[in-house]
Amino acid sequence: AQTVTQSQPEMSVQEAETVTLSCTYDTSESDYYLFWYKQPPSRQMILVIRQEAYKQQNATENRFSVNFQKAAKSFSLKISDSQLGDAAMYFCAYLPGANSKLTFGKGITLSVRP
């Protein structure tokens, strides 16, 4: 069975600084998808970034980028130039294929200090 591990329950970053959130996963599949979702205190969960496992290039979305290490089964999220609005819970998730169920990590609470 697939598992997703987020070992850090909380992190804090100074506004305008860079922070990296860690995620590891376990799977025997070779093709799959990985996601980072953000859930601000208002509770709406928003997709931050997605990565297709067969693509070696790391995904980027503006200030958000990932470091995808397929052999190590690691999928970390880097947030550059952190903003107060980045404060939220971040979930790492694994998807074996389209129309499948997501497997989530426990999440990490990120706080941003002004």
Added chain:
Amino acid sequence: EAGVTQFPSHSVIEKGQTVTLRCDPISGHDNLYWYRRVMGKEIKFLLHFVKESKQDESGMPNNRFLAERTGGTYSTLKVQPAELEDSGVYFCASSGGTDTQYFGPGTRLTVL
């Protein structure tokens, strides 16, 4: 385009009562998922509809949970009778056949 909506946003009920949660997916999305997050734990999959059919209900905890999706549009999740351990946030997500699932705001269920 409207996103995934859920109703109610918060429900507080007594143990033994019945509660029905509703999810309206993004229009045109055939795939609808229910997930649940119990306090301090991972978000866990409950079940997956494709149109009105249950594709995968392997995550449903027991027969006190009943999900329906009549007509392949909105879905309801009924808990009857509710137990204390059912408390948590229930999320609905939908997708249009791609790998990306779009989530609703969730329903926070509190069973006293």
